[in-house]
Amino acid sequence: MSRLDGGDTTYTVPWALRLDGPLDREALRAALADVVARHEPLRTLHPDFQGTPYQRILDAEAGRPELAVAAATEAELPALLTAAARHRFDLAAETPLRTTLYALDDETHVLLLLAHHIAVDGWSRAPLLRDLETAYAARTAGEVPQWRHLPVQYADFAQWQREALGSATEPGSPMNRHLAFWREALADAPDVLPLPADRPRPAEPSGDGGRAGFTIDAGLHADLAGLAATSKATLFMVLQAALAALLTRFGSGTDITLGTPVAGRDDSRLDDLVGFFVNSLTLRTDTSGNPTFRELLDRVRDFDLAAYAHQDVPFDVLVDALSPQRDLARHPLFQVVIAFTGHGTEPEPSLPGLIVAGEPIETGAARFDLCLYLRERRNADGGPAGIDGVVEYNTDLFDPATAERIARALVRFLTAVAADPGSRVEDVDLHGDDVHREVVRQTAVSLPGLPAAPAGQEPATPAERILAGLFRELLTLPEVPLDEDFFALGGDSISTIRLVSRAAEAGVVISARDVFKYQTVRELAAVARGAAGAGMRPVHAPGDGTGAVPLTPIMRWLFERGGPIGRFSQSVLLTVPAGAGLQPLTDALQSVLDHHDMLRSRLTPARELHVSPVGQVRAADLLDRRDTSGTYLASDADALHTIVTEEFERAVGLLDPVAGAMIRAVWFDAGAERAGRLLLIVHHLAVDGVSWRILVPDLEAAWAAVAAGRRPELPPVGTSFRRWSLALVEQARTPSRVAEAELWLHSADAPRTPLGSRPLDPDQDTAATTRSLRLTLPPETTGPLLTTVPSAFRAGTQDVLITALALAVAEQQGSPHVVLDVEGHGREELAPGLELSRTVGWFTSLYPVHLDLAGIDLSDALAAGPAAGIAAARVAERLRELPDHGAGYGLLRHLNPDTAAELAKAPTPAIGFNYLGRVTARDTADATAWTFAPESSALGTGSDPDLAAAHVLEVNSLVRDTGSGPHLVADWSWPDGVLTEPEVRALAESWFAALTALATQVDRRASGMSLRGLEQDELDELAAGLDG
Structure with missing residues (x-):
């Protein structure tokens, strides 16, 4: 795992002690060496030979730790500890323990012991600090520590474990029996638990994490302990059942797999050892059927007791045996962990002349998607005194507010079921405060009589006014609250592109990534840049879009299908103003041709595209006029429908990508009194569905300028299609992209049921x-x-x-x-600086x-x-x-x-699936100009008859x-x-x-x-x- 993760910092274990009083640094240095000499895992290297890792135990002198000393202030200390805790161990060349002493003044020090998980587990802290206490006391007295003899070392345990469990392939062996249990217990368990994440899981996890703390008070603690006792369960089982039920309520399904650590120290001879004995158990909970909480607790108890009886199988062995879908972006078998610590905790060591206390460290790391840490407290009489909890979360997936909401919801859920264990899990009331507001937000319940826009919610800045107007326009809403989610209101990825483009035209510069991250008018306005400011979107230099254009993946897919592609096109039929005029339309089309490079492209014999310079493709050669001013057309819609079909078939037959004929247009001139129609056909190599949302407004704007006697000034294009296609070629070979191959190969290997009477x-x-x-x-x-x-x-x-x-x-x-x-x-932002919201092409x-x-x-x-x-x-x-x-x-x-x-x-x-987003349609013959015409159904297919079905x-x-x-x-x-x-x-x-x-x-x-x-x-x- 260390080799795969490059020394992932989520596998480091930091312990820090604050030492107040006169510290004998040399005695501490010697004591640390004594401890390392006593415990072999702390002086073991993990190199490999011809790809096979092995252990190399150093002698006491060679493995002696170096105590680094650094001066620090109280203000600097938290950041220094966090940075130190993020150290990446090279286990092949570096022993798995680093020691650092931070000197705050002459009598205040903080000792950091940073170990790799390969050498320690959570239960190792107690024996390690006990031994440090013994060694430091001896060294300050000028003596060597007199240890109690360790009956075994970690290597002995590993050998015993292998011998006791036997081989997985040996019939009747303990390992064979254990694995048989786990194969049945985890059969068909989900590989990934759906979680209420704020973001998609990245292909390369950062390992970064955060923490949200919470407390269960003594009264609730006592109630939960009582519930456990009357249910013949443990307090841990009660907490596990609650977490599983809560995840179901948050949409994770009814088959909940959680991980939990077990000490793995069943033999008392292991109590004094430092080493990685801990094992991970996968606990599966069936929450289906809306059970009562007591019924759910029974299910949890039954599974857990069986699981603990088979806990000896090392987790890595279990993963290899079950062969779940592997993905380096997530943990196998489970992604959520619950860890419970009882009240019997070890005190800090007593070092002569020093007051010792634990020093908190914020590592900023998370090994799992979510981890719920719970530590029980007891009062002097042994009674319940409360439970301290922490939700550790992966910041790749979750925002702090989401983790805090989960923590609060858990406490509310526990409160409810402690009061009434007969409550059904789906019926437990999660009302109150922010959890209730989140439920309302997620389910978008509308209450009759509420105002459409809350008072005091009027846009306060120009950016807010522009963005609010665009939200209303693009989502066809009468009002938009400033704090309402764009996607909850009906936005999608395609309307996001339109929002970015339209906002830029209005002088508000945002990116598609901004919209996904800041989803409300208020948030977007706060991060938007003015068009004249430093955040100006990239605009390609003149000529950047001309020349050779490598074929993109979708274009190569087309050629692989087989058959002719001359007619392979997209088309629209628009309503245009009465008397639009052939010359104004020609001039407007010329402006659009000159502005959008791919409309001037041609297919070369070498199977690449080539974009001609501005002015070399003449709109006058591509636009035809068809007279439809006859009076019979005013009352005969079928006649116009027939004419449109005829012209479509004629025009689409004139497309020729090899000759550079990527576009054809026909103006249906209905005279000076009635709105005409404009047919546009563009070869698919030069256009896609999103492109029409750019072309049609640009053509309308260009025509309006020409009709008014002005030169068209169209909004700038960001990244040219040529620049984009070159970036794709580079992206395809990057290590991060190549690492995705395993994901796609797994999809390719998925079971399939044939569809239809025969293969294509x-x-x-x-x-x-x-x-x-x-x-x-x-x-x-x-x-x-x-x-x-x-x-x-x-x-x-x-x-x-x-x-x-x-x-x-x-x-x-x-x-x-x-x-x-x-x-x-x-149109993904695959590389920095790409701006595609106004680029025409087949993306x-x-x-x-x-x-x-x-x-x-x-x-x-x-x-x-x-x-x-x-x-x-x-x-x-x-x-x-x-x-x-x-x-x-x-x-x-x-x-x-x-x-x-x-x-x-x-x-x-x-099966192929495509969702094209939202479009505005007009259903009447008097439709507004420059919108889709009612006769659009007259347009034929944009495919050659002999093109193979995909x-x-x-x-x-x-x-x-x-x-x-x-x-x-x-x-x-x-x-x-x-x-x-x-x-x-x-x-x-x-x-x-x-x-x-x-x-x-x-x-x-x-x-x-x-x-x-x-x-x-x-x-x-x-x-x-x-x-x-």
Whole structure:
């Protein structure tokens, strides 16, 4: 582990002692040498020979520790201790104990003993300090310590353990029996426990941590001890059951695995040894069925007693035997730990002439996602005096406020179940203070009669006014409170890009990363930079976007499919003002062509793109006019529909990426009195869905300027597509990116159930054989899918859509393993200085995702039961684990020759999924100019008939905001030789049913968790509190 982690600082164990009084430094130096000489683990190196590690025990003199002495002030001391505790041990060349003495003045010192976990455990502190006490007393008296003989050394224990347990492959051996128990006990346990994290898990954990302290008072301590006694359980079991239940309430599911340390010192001869004897047990708790707390405690007791009977299997041996999914970003088998220390603690050592006290150290490290430390206190009579608790949390995942909220919720939960152990865990009241507010926030319960914007919440700065207006516009909301979460209001990753772009145009500079980190108007405004300030977004230099452009991963994916790509395009049909004019439209289009490089690109014979300089692609050669001013068109919508279809087919046939014909346009001129239409077709190599949100406003702005006699001044582009594609090539070979390969290979190896009557055949299953189906979900269900449902599960709208699809597929196929090819917008900040919110091009990412729904009751989930929420939390956690929203897969699959071949062996997922975000639609013929025209359904497909199908089934979805509210629109497509329409329709309807179930489950949770038991006067009081 040390070699894998590069000497990870989470495996260091710091102990510090404050020494007040006259210190004999030389006696201390000698005493430390005596202690190290007595305990072999403290003078053992761990080198390797030909890749195999071994132990090398140094003699007493060679292993003698060096006592470093440093001057320090009281103010400097905490930072010095923290920095020292972050030391990375080189175990091959360095003994696992460092000693430092900080001299604050002549009679005040702090001694730091920093050990590596390979040599000590928590129980080693007592014998080590007892021996230091003996040795220092002897050395100050001018003598050598007279030790009580150690009957064994650590190496003897290791040998005994191997002999006593026997071989795992030996039938009937203790090791064989122990492993058989654990294989059954942990069968199908989740590899990852979904947690209420504030951020996705990074591919490379920092190991940084924080701590949130709390206290259980003496009265509650006594009640919990009494509950344990009457339940024939231990106090630890009560605390473990409470933690498991609380995690279930926070969305971690009903199969809760926790780790806990056990001393591993069953033989009294080990009591005086320093060494790493501790072992980790995996305790599994089934919280399903909404049991009473006493019933849950019975379950915990039964499992724990069996687990402790099989505690002798070393944790590393157990991991090797069970072979869970391995990921260096998280701990195997469990990510949450509960550690309980009884009241029998050792006093600090008594050193002659000195007053000794423990000195606190804030290490700033965390080995696990969450760790709950609990230390029991007893009064002089041995009665309960309280429990001190600490929630240690990984700062990669959690904010301090979240850890503090977990701690407070745990105390409230314990208080409730101590008073009534018959309470069902899902019904325990978590009302009160910030926990209640968080429940309300996460479930987004709306109370009738409350004001839309609380008093005193008007924007106070220009940045707040701009951002509040953009929140309202992009999310189609009448009002936006300044402290409301962008994503809880319905935002997603695509609308984030639009927010960044639109804010920059208004002079407020923020990044997509800012939006994910600071999610409210008030927070974003506080970190925003003015457009004229030092935070100005990067703008590429003239000519930076021209020249050779390497193919991106998604482009290489297209060419691998096989077949022609000349028609492979995207198109829009826009309403334009009456009498827009051919020349003004031409001039506007020319301005857009000159501004956005990829519209001037062409495909070279060498299979790369080349962008021509500004001015070399003429808009006049690409824009045609079609007269539709005939009076019959005013009353015959079908006639216009037919003309649009004809022109689309003609124009799309003129696309030719090799010749540089990446764009075609047709103006349908309806005369000076009626609004016309503008058809834009762009080859997919030059555009994606997000790009249209840039192109259409730019074209509108350019036309308005030309029509007013002004020269168009379009907002600047940040990073050019060419610069971006070059950055991808570099990124694909970085060590951190290459380290992701194991994650993607594991997804490739996931079990799969075939979909359809046969595998895809690229010669038969082409665009010409593709059939399609469209279903639309009404606003009453779509609305919650954008707001309350994602907020409840700390997820995004796409996560919710994917959860429902996985439930539907798993239910139809009868397998808990679902593998999807997921499309993302791909505009990730993969390197510093990239700004892509206004760059036009094909950025799409495509990556496989394995979703494991094992242990989830699919019938319950589809019936809007608690299993629906468990599935959503699990899927959201899985998607959060993917670095950079999956962008790394394409880099490794297509741009890195060292990883491409292995990844290419994996079969393509049968189902492709794409969520395009939210778009504004107009449903009437008098639609506003420069919005999508009502005749858009006349546009044909943007694929060549002979282009091979990419998937057995594809789902393309978006949310269309209309006057009646948001509608989820889903287009399903499939080759008719593999699937039938009834099969697809059944799955599509099951997906919508699963989405409805998720919305219903959140509604039930909200009404049951947040408002249960509140009388009308209490509701009025709550409303008044919010109003203030």
